[in-house]
């Protein structure tokens with residue numbers, strides 16, 4: 285039916301593109317409507333519950349209530365709990381020792397500079413965003429002396445934080461890339477499946493985490509990517525893998541890179557935690573830089589939500605590294621066609637904060653210190669929680685708490701134990717047993733340790 289809308293004088297190529305994209309979307313939707321689905325997929329279903337205009341029922345009376353988001357819904361439940369001892373370890377958002385959200389000093393300074401600058405206006409940004417911001421973001425992830433940047437092989441567009449960057453990248457791939465399958469790690473951040481599926485890609489998983497060793501299943505990972513079709517897209521967490529806190533070593537990254545390149549697969553990095561894994565921005569970009577150094581194509585979604593604490597400002601970027609400058613500029617022209625009908629152009633404030641900080645040597649330096657302080661506080665929390673469990677002689681080996689890196693600990697607690705901790709101790713966390721270490725403080729560690737101890741000793 286969608287073919288009926290095509291103007292008769294369109295070129296064959298345009299027709300082909302449109303029919304492909306229409307077919308794809310139809311097949312995605314019919315896939316959701318017709319096939320048996322798992323819980324995760326159920327969350328994204330667009331239920332077939334049309335309200336007839338002739339019915340006397342109120343419109344949308346048959347619209348089913350959708351479940352809360354598995355991560356952001358934890359905060360919704362937390363907010364409803366009247367108990368003062370409650371603790372939100374659900375969403376990955378940094379809190380101070382006092383349990384308060386943190387606005388970095390350097391961000392306040394940058395905002396002050398922006399307010400004082402009377403020449404600043406609120407005009408629309410270009411579709412691709414603020415030029416200074418996109419240039420400096422590419423430098424931040426790829427390194428200032430990156431040959432890809434010097435050779436103009438990279439196109440960077442400002443997007444709505446990490447999520448928006450992933451979505452724009454996925455939409456571009458669904459329109460312009462011959463392979464429609466993306467491999468994501470198992471487990472991964474819960475929104476990945478939805479972002480890529482709704483963009484029209486087919487999502488498959490590769491083995492990543494070994495629950496027995498609580499480490500990387502490198503053998504399974506290489507086997508699964510080894511048997512993936514050539515050209516498949518591969519989603520990789522640049523650092524501080526969410527939710528497991530387990531990253532490949534540099535040698536393992538090299539093995540992964542070689543395999544991906546030998547099968548001409550396309551790496552798509554999600555970099556939401558640069559600076560949070562090791563405390564160093566350069567160190568945490570090593571995986572990405574390893575891939576870009578070989579001259580192959582690479583997609584990178586960056587977020588400033590965590591590392592600059594700009595969560596609600598929704599500031600991030602998508603970089604696509606191409607093989608020639610000409611291709612990069614043509615890719616950018618197509619990215620504009622993706623963005624314009626979606627949200628037209630990105631917001632100005634957050635990107636202005638980021639570029640103010642990135643282009644000033646002193647502010648940049650100050651940012652790295654504040655970032656390191658956040659990363660260090662998380663490491664201290666890991667140590668304190670580990671010690672508290674040891675002091676309680678809680679059954680089990682909890683060394684993964686200090687081995688894992690980034691914002692989260694993937695505790696190994698099961699759904700029932702998590703439910704018990706929420707019910708009895710008012711500790712809110714995602715049902716997969718992930719806790720946000722950034723939400724913890726010295727004051728709340730004993731309460732959490734008590735809860736974990738009670739959960740593992742009384743709930744199987």
Ligand code: KET
Nearest residue numbers: 355375376445446447473526554556587589
């Ligand atoms: N990638 C990963 C791996 C990730 O953990 C998040 C956010 C994002 C992208 C997107 O962040 P954005 O705010 O769009 O820049 N994760 C946390 C918050 C959330 O779920 O939205 C979380 O896992 O708690």
